[in-house]
Amino acid sequence: MDWKSEISAARNRIKGYAQVTPVLDSHALGLGYPVEMKLEHLQHTGSFKARGAFNTLLSTDVPKAGVVAASGGNHGAAAAYAARALGHPAKIFVPELAGPSKIALIERIGADLSVVPGEYANALIMAQEHEETSGAMQIHAYDAPATVAGQGTCFAEWDAQGLQADTVLVAVGGGGLIAGALAWFQGARKVVAVEPETSCALNAALRAGEPVDVSVSGIAANALGARRIGSICYGLAQGMASVLVPDEAIANAQKTLWQAHRILVEPAGAAALAALACGAYQPEEGEKVAVLVCGGNIAPDPLQG
The missing domain is CATH 3.40.50.1100 (Rossmann fold)
Incomplete structure (x- = not known):
């Protein structure tokens, strides 16, 4: 590339x-x-994280189901912010490990948020399942x-x-x-x-x-x-x-x-x-x-x- x-x-x-x-x-x-x-x-x-989120959403056609992201907190907030700015619904999964401050940040942005027991890997599994069942587009945190x-x-x-x-x-x-x-x-x-x-x-x-x-x-x-x-x-x-x-x-x-x-x-x-x-x-x-x-x-x- x-x-x-x-x-x-x-x-x-x-x-x-x-x-x-x-x-x-x-x-x-x-x-x-x-x-x-x-x-x-x-x-x-x-x-x-907002940089990657905006680049992802602006470089492809986003489905009506919107976007989904798994995050330790920062990526979820960025994905939610970018989706809101561009008019797309967002479903965000974060682990309990994210902590109340980052969870509150995502809630203030207005995304549909689910807090998952455990660590980031657990949230990623849930996000992948949501992607498969809803047709939402995954914004991967890093890969x-x-x-x-x-x-x-x-x-x-x-x-x-x-x-x-x-x-x-x-x-x-x-x-x-x-x-x-x-x-x-x-x-x-x-x-x-x-x-x-x-x-x-x-x-x-x-x-x-x-x-x-x-x-x-x-x-x-x-x-x-x-x-x-x-x-x-x-x-x-x-x-x-x-x-x-x-x-x-x-x-x-x-x-x-x-x-x-x-x-x-x-x-x-x-x-x-x-x-x-x-x-x-x-x-x-x-x-x-x-x-x-x-x-x-x-x-x-x-x-x-």
């Missing part, structure tokens, strides 16, 4: 629907070197070309905004976002995968030589808790750098972003920075680094009421 062309087309397609999110060159993170950040938690519904191309627009946009970094660190769940980064940069910049120690589907796949099931837990599990890495991501990720971070480092990175810049993010949104702060990834002398701040749906929502 010509990913560059697909991502460029997606960027034109979603123009006017997805936000152009700001970038920040920070010298205040206590690392001793500057870090470029793209603030994708300011995207519609609080995460990059579909239109999703990956949509997420890739984040990095095409960042390039256009003047990204200077040699290396870009990206948090990984099912792999749609980092697949978009790899598909866009194609070796022009180093991409580093960052996963929690307790939810690490990509790292496990790279070590095993194939996608494998992993157990999922930890503070970022409702966003980075895919049981198995997507096949598109795995195909693009061969030979890439992959690091793991403990929950404590993620929580500390959340605090750092708040204290340094009053940026309030969920654990997944701070995971990439955590890799730098805890030393899981150590830049070489002179290496310019960047992190994607991918999600801001913190739980509990401090202003919800």
Whole structure:
């Protein structure tokens, strides 16, 4: 697949629907070197997921039955938002693991929501069953070309905004976002995968030589808790750098972003920075680094009421 062309087309397609999110060159993170950040938690519904959802819906004919999506929370909110914006009904399945903040967000958007016991994989099964019985179109959270191309627009946009970094660190769940980064940069910049120690589907796949099931837990599990890495991501990720971070480092990175810049993010949104702060990834002398701040749906929502 010509990913560059697909991502460029997606960027034109979603123009006017997805936000152009700001970038920040920070010298205040206590690392001793500057870090470029793209603030994708300011995207519609609080995460990059709106890009893939809009690209999917705008690149195909949506059936009368509308759309269905399974999600740990962020993708469900994005799919619901995009469907509402384009006039389609949406059925969203999320696991209890999503938590009350993300569940409330989807409810506010107005989608038909079902909360499923367990984790993301359970919600995906229910979504697939609904797709088969209703005729609704599935918007996959990460393992579909239109999703990956949509997420890739984040990095095409960042390039256009003047990204200077040699290396870009990206948090990984099912792999749609980092697949978009790899598909866009194609070796022009180093991409580093960052996963929690307790939810690490990509790292496990790279070590095993194939996608494998992993157990999922930890503070970022409702966003980075895919049981198995997507096949598109795995195909693009061969030979890439992959690091793991403990929950404590993620929580500390959340605090750092708040204290340094009053940026309030969920654990997944701070995971990439955590890799730098805890030393899981150590830049070489002179290496310019960047992190994607991918999600801001913190739980509990401090202003919800």
